Amino acid sequence: MKADAEFVATGALESGSLHRPVCDLLGCRYPLVLAGMGGVARSELVSAVSLAGGFGLLGMVRETPAFIRDEVQKVRASTTARFGVSIIPAATDPNLLERQVATCIELAVPVVCLFWDLSFATIERLRSANILVVCQVGCADEARLAQQAGAQIVVAQGIEAGGHVRGRLPLVELLPRVLEAVGVPVLAAGGLSDGQDVASVLSLGAQGALLGTALLATKESFAHDFHKRAIVEAKEEGTVLTDAFHINWPRGAMVRVLKNSVTRGERGNPFSSGRVPIGAEPERPIYLFSTDSPLRSTTGDLEAMALYAGEGAARIRNVTSAVERLREIARDAAEALHVAVDTPAPGVELSSPVCYASELDGAYLGQAEPQEVGEALNELLEAERAGARVLMVLAKDVKDEALRQALQSARRDEVRWCGMLIKAIQFRRETPSTRTGAFFGKTMAIDGLAARLAFLNRGQEWVARRLRHLIPRLPESLLQEELSEMLSSHEHNIAEMQNQLLALSTEGDRSRT
Template structure:
């Protein structure tokens, strides 16, 4: 039986809730993409994710063309859906890279993703062959360079990501900057392991997300069981950025890994006499006759033997939230269900919304008044969307800064709520045939200019109160039943969040206004 026939009613409904144009481009049900992790993302994992409704990239970094041919054949034997291949020019010898690209073109790989340096000639070569091209970037400058080179979409990587990390900004900061600063659709990557992470990314303007760490501890992953279990056992703050694992990559390239004897300095100097190149390095493992060197970028795979503890144990900041090894489809659907419940709990489908929007237009009278009323409603909904996106960004940043557990949990709940209403507003605007705004409200910059955490929390509450006033003014003029119900629920949710934050502020300040003497 195909996976499509086994989907629960919730999964079917959330196909509408989570659908973004990126799903049409990639041919997937959910805007959830498997990262092209070198070594780990092989045919078994890519096929499992793709059949389950996601989109998968084969991780073919520095791999021979014979392996690319083998893996592509296996994916095509398991599904007729689209998939992709991930290549990294900066980490691949020129001759091999040329052969890899030629192979992808010859066998008609649908999508190719690239990373690190933006090389326009490679993009043109792939695009001229009819291949969809993605670039993973770590800054707004790289995003604009990739856009100018002609890529089809971007993968925005926050510093929370596992594996090689290009940029220095948190995802919640970089993502809205890229969304506003380019015309390309974007996927979000970095620390995404739960549905709440997906909901937040979509609320900040992403059209989908990329999963890496979440998919390593799955049965279909080609990672070694040692690596999988280390992620499952990982505690909070156990990952770190380091350039110690550097062989085969450009100098200074940082990776996020789980702490081990190498990152603690117990294996010597990575850049000393025994760490400068493969011929002088200590052999710590083997893969089918190929030596694995200390300080190399190789991570433990099923096909390897050796000292796994000293290898690069790639993991993103969300590792501590992964508690078991399970099937890839199960993990994907769990994340989809969590995100769908946050963004659209039980609302009608997009088709139903469009029918309701037509009824609302007819109720408004003549064509001139219908157009005016619709435009005014869309303008207000977009204003609210920008405000909610700003609130989600502020809450995301505060979650990072807050240490106290109960306060952090409250702010996580606020962030999830803001993300939820971003999703509802986006769908409402689309149902009225409008274009959801890609901007973040000016409230974000104003709030982040407030250095004191408690004062910023109070400022966040003032933003929530502004939304409440806006909704009070808007609701009397909304006749469409479903939209009115959603906006009423949004109003009640914001009023409850205001009360929650007020209680925290009162407990912290003894009832005095934050910042008062």
């Protein structure tokens, strides 16, 4: 991969801000994209997301050309921002799909997002009309095919995602594989509800996040209030992956929904013959086991409908405006990464900059050479990215609350240092590494939680030793302050993890007596 292409694909920070190169492709301020949720992501929500600085996709699955035209015109009447249309060839009658694509081309829609089975012909037709094509995928092989077909952006969708789920891997496993497979910008999707989630995937190399559930539970979304309240009331492990909701989609397509009477088996066999109407949209019925989710215009037995939600639903506490939610996510992600929310205007200096390229020209005053510093920063970045992945996986599976909190706190620190290191490398006019250190694979190959935690601590100690070696050899005015803070953070987390290991050991001794 050429250096220029690698820079575009890394998700490198620009001027120490949340902005990524994919923002320039899409034409938005923040790398936060509204998922094209069918029925839910309509013009009101798309316009609100655009106003807040994100990028909106109209969810137009199986919608008529007339309806697509009307929604596009409503968006254009409310904002001059770029936006896109999401369609799903596999779930659409071929004749309708043909007319949908023709309508998007006729309206000169800037971006079209495709999902499920790859349609090479559709991608080629859209690209020929100068429409930017985004493809959502569930595995690395599919990502490669999407890029070969002409997709300019790929979305890696983890199994934590709400709605229809393409892949079978957790996002923390899928994302690095997709990043390795393609040279186009990669967005992450699946269970992302807040700024910390977004910061985590950006630290792992994604250029942005696709947000569904977090923006479904907003005032502007076209979801029914019943659906929004159900998300707010959701508990941990309150979602399930199921094929029970299947009408209108190919057989075997899995969906993640909130648990309800259907998922508990109280409504009978989803695949028995016959269709039972349980509700209605204007001019058409809604059947039990349909993929229809309840919208503002829906009436009937809402509880038995598909209440789509990702695994992050339990962290959504209220229904608020899309502008407020998206800007809060952007602000919290920037804070976690220790960067500015927006790219500063030309000539405006960032507060507490890591370093300036002009200061790095020439020798390091007889101390560490520029090449050595650049290599060390990328080495540390790869290690921190691997550490963040380990902590993300471990925190998800741990039941003990104190240990979970300690792991989550350490993960937040790792994400922050990834952001700081990327910023430092960019200020040097160098390209941040796209690799994740081998430490992740080594840790996950170890059996037993205590053994993994002990190995994790050894990795943290390696980073601390590397920092102690590097910091004294840097000029006082450059990286010392930031790397010293990073060192203190690692020393604190090493001590905290030792305490947790001691607690695990004590608990184990008690269980044997």
